[in-house]
Amino acid sequence: MSGWEKLRDDFPILAQRVHGQPLIYLDGAATTQKPRAVLEAMDRFYQEDNSNVHRGIHELSRRATLAFEAARDRTAKFINARESAEIIFTRGTTEGINLVANTWGVKNLKPGDVILLTEMEHHSNIVPWQMLAERTGAKLAYLPVTGDDGLLDLKHLDDLLGPKVKLFAFTHISNTLGTINPVAEFCARARKQGIVTLVDAAQSAGHRPLDAQEIGCDFLSFSGHKLCGPTGIGALYGRRELLEAMSPYQGGGDMISSVDFFQSSWNSVPHKFEAGTPNIAGAIGLHAALDYLAAIGLDQIAKHDAELAGYAFEKMSRLPGIRLFGPKGGRAGVISFMLGNIHAHDVVTVADQYGLALRGGHHCNQPLMRKLGVESTARASFYFYNNMEEADRLVEVLKEIQRFFGE
């Protein structure tokens, strides 16, 4: 048994049958499964240390605060932030992006300014900017996707990074196309023009080594639940200089240094962005997940992702009538497809009866779907606990589906 196969035993959920068939979970791009180490860390916290963080004098509060801040340190190390104060805990990628829009964005954008996005963004990296544009009079512009091969049209990037652009926000890895964008290059080109950058790392965090300083971004947002951690916890990285100049996100406890009846002063970075009791157990689960991934090695995970994606993509491409989206090579383990004229929901329903968890729909990428001329696609997404046999089984089941619908 290879090391990868042994890792499967860490995920109790994978050892089950669905509709009488062994479960093959290919929906990691939506959320990944959780290893026992993460479940146990959270359980242990609730059983032994549960208490509220900060300002507590008693022993349990001290332990909870230490564990919560240790999770922040671990997260800072995970993305190589300069210091832990550059890590703000959020509910997930979406909240991180909304935080930047509502604090940095509201303060810095004025009518006529441009927010540059790409056509492959998830709704969570489009809608907050639309709301901000509405509020500030700024405009949106998009770096185009070239076509089914799912690449961004870089020829036009320098033209688009014009003097009106204040922010360039883009995804690291597309949740529909599996494209891996050259984010360090994007940041370098934006920085030359004095443009602030935000990286949506929802699909890349936990799939490859991430180094915010090497990427050179100003903000980077990711979710815990897509990298073996629990739901409801994520992190936003921001350069301290920018965070210091930003107003708070929400008002409440923990984010103030002093409160008067008519005015308050703010706590220091990052606490001024974390109003109210945080998701303490979630942060502890995230810490355990990051330790778990580091023990495997993120470079090893990236290699496994690439091998599995390449293998599955190549095998799927041999199915008659299949339309595959995204780049042929150098891609992430997220594969969107149309099986002839069979609707994605019909594909997913039949696959489910064979024990395969796929996803079908617009994947929160409606503008991209319209551009590609499809209503929806089916999607298989892989993580390190998936293997070649599961990719083989996927292709077999897709053949069955084609037979079933007479295509």
Add this chain to the structure above:
Amino acid sequence: MLAELNELYQQAILRHSRHPQNFRALPEADRTAVGNNPLCGDHYTVFLKLADEQIVDLSFTGAGCAVSKAAGSLMTETLKGKTVSEARNLADNYNAMLRTGEVDEQLGESQSLAGVHHFPTRIKCALLPWEAMRAALNSSTKEVSTQEVAG
């Protein structure tokens, strides 16, 4: 496993999804309404021609999965010639059938969608054209949705 699949995708449903009946616009329609499922992007427009509280003709256009398209096609066959109040009752009974699997013979060929009750995540697909029809009967101009929360 395959028994349930075959119950969902019965021959009638596969046939109607490939060759939907009354799948066209009806220029002389008195009422039209759009049904939209933002979760998957499926959308249908239903056209009704009424005379004295009777549906004398109906048709639909749009795009979606095998279940929703077959449901639309079978619906047009079930409802042609029915009165407005009969159509509303049938829509209620159809809705109940999708949830319980219990059929009402008045639904005619639309009874072949009873197997959907084994697949709760697909009920909204089978409902979409019927909800659009109901909105058209109510002269609702607002787009109806079978899914309130979109991703």
